[in-house]
Amino acid sequence: MSNSKKNPIKIVHVTTDLAAHGAQMVLYRLLSRLNRDCYESVVISLMEGGQLLEEIESLGVSVYTIGIKNGIPTPAQTYLLIKTLSQLEADLIQGWMYHGNLAAQVSNFFVSRNIPVVLNIHNCLYSLEYEKKMTGYVIQLSAFLSRWATAIIFVSEISKHQHEQLGYLPPNTIVIPNGIDTCQFVPSQKARSAIRTELGLSNHSLLIGLIARFHPMKDHETFLKAASLLLEQIPGLDIHFVLAGKGVNWENTYLSKSITQLNLTKRTHLLGERNDIPSLNAALDIASLSSYSEAFPNVIAEAMCCGIPCVATDVGDSAYLINQTGYLVPPRNPLALANAWKEVIDLGQEGRIALGNLARDRIIHKFSLDHFIVQYDTFYQTILSKN
Template identity: 50%
Template sequence: MTIAPSHDPYVATGRPQPDAKLTISRPTGTKPVRVMYVISDLSIGGAEMMLYKLLAETDRTRFEPAVVSLMDGGALRERIEALGIAVHTVGVRPAWPTPLDLWRLVRLTRRLRPRLIVGWMYHSCLAVQLASFFSSRLATVLWSIHYSISALAEEKWLTGAVIKACAFLSGLPDKIIFVSRDGQTKHRPLGFSTENSCVIPNGIDVNTFAPSPEAWASVRSELGLPSGTLIIGMMSRYHPMKDHANFLRAAALVAKTHPETHFLLVGRAVDSSNQELRRLIHELGLAHRTHLLGERHDVPRLTAALDIFSLSSYCESFPTVIGEAMACAVPCVVTDVGDAAWIVGDTGRIVPPRDPVALARAWAEMIKLGAERRAALGRTALSRVSELFPIKSVVHHYETLYETVLAGRMPESAAPVVAYQRD
């Protein structure tokens, strides 16, 4: 079991450095910069929620965002539109995008006339780069990559082909944003250019995700559990890399020595209709102590109700759910994937991926600490995440990057004045 040292979250090949403040003074009367974000779809997931948080905190006096969903709108469409931000769809079929889909994106880009185009994840990065070749107006193109790939062989063939194409074209965007240091490092051997890249981690909304004794009590009441029941939980969509089987096998081991413990799983397709999950739960004898809640809109409340948060994945980049649990003052036991160890620091436990014995042992150690010592770890976790990953600070870095990149593309007479100042 390893504990990660603390590091500053902002790692970039360019500026600003962590101890430097970038100030950009814009000419008076300047219109907000039109930014077009392109994303595959708006279903609820870590990368999609990060885009939503970025949009919600964007300074609308400086930026005018619009969102393009390549497929359907998804569950987040209404929430984004409620921010007063237009959402457009292209109508791409998931299995087989066509040249006609690309042409629709080109036409939409020409109509919206953005100054800045941001591709959000692989498929969208490739789409915006190709569309930029045919757009009548030259726009600045950025890629935002939210994945820390382990092996191309483990990807679907279409995703693998898209990643290879992105690697080939990676010298073309004005900047590539990775959300994790691990992701930046692992993309180099794949042929990605990282000379034009930087790292901006995902941000945590420490106001929405916060400690809540009321949630702790109400969730147990909702589940029909005694008030003192210890709950270990994970918030994650159902996907092979999330390794729910690892979580459940560890749960079976812990249940043998701590039979009062219950396990809570939340996320898309993590519900009673998931036959594969139900089969494994019954095989492991966990049917009466495992709660599958599916996709929920009260995730902050559910997170705050946990005694221990866990991540069982074998592949991640910057798993925001860890930071959200820490913001709720919930101690974490996570697998050593992506930047998970960096996020947790010395406020939790780190175990190897695909090792349910190690995961169960770490849970048992947390249980043995007792409620008071777990609460102390949780308070330390809250302090760490509030200092390193607050959403407002992360959004500031995005906005500063946008203006810095645009300043390099603008005619000198129209460019904002860029100055670095030491605090």
């Protein structure tokens, strides 16, 4: 990595929040691996707190919070954001997620220096109807303003095409798929045994997992209906379904009611938000995705890196990611999902291990964190050389 400047390049990242979700985890991985001799990173979070705040600060990265609630800033909070950006004297401002992107775009108009602004989009956009009304307004306004942005980083080709159709047309666009830490996400027999012991299950129990926060787009309903159908197809097999993520717990009345109605209570484990995702992934026999909208599904890439065969809905870049190492099904089709699970089960343990090895090899060679960092470094140097 090269840097012709005497001082490190200062990049200020403006993010909606610091919850431990997909885009925020990508930001954390980027911050943890960028060359400190070349780059000085600073984070501005529009909302307070978040699981990743202390972890990012432990990297030696300064974090500023604006304190916005309910998605709408007060005049005082808007002034604080602009003032903070002005004082930081960034060489480049990078937005993260729709609200962070818009905040970066608008506030930069009021900063005295002409600073390059890069937007970072982690969503696919099949329809604005899938978004909250306020988020829809943010997306459309950001699309209009994107002509004044320097560049946009997309995580998938499908996302890039969808947003360009909506009017996201800055001078430069690039697709950089998310990078996976191949040393953190690894196959582990120890994790397999430990998770089963935690759940009170036999080492021979077969686990099918869905790691996703509770959100309509993640379509937990389809996953649960598929689970019920699978048990009807092979009732004698010791199969259990493991779900984890924010809001995925027994206090969630929608989930608990659905599980009870489908007679899945004894076979389903709701684990809530976890901080041991690598171990949880490595414990699965099949990792699954039931979403009807995604861009680049991190959870599938992480499971693949753990050597776990995956069954995913054919949304976003799932097909490109999985390639020949797993199975794709149409979204909102519980029967197709159940049938694909059964095909993986029918492979037997040796067949699943072989498929999982292919999946891990694909992540190592195409989607490693090292490759991801090189792409970001090259992008930053190219953009800054033009300004």
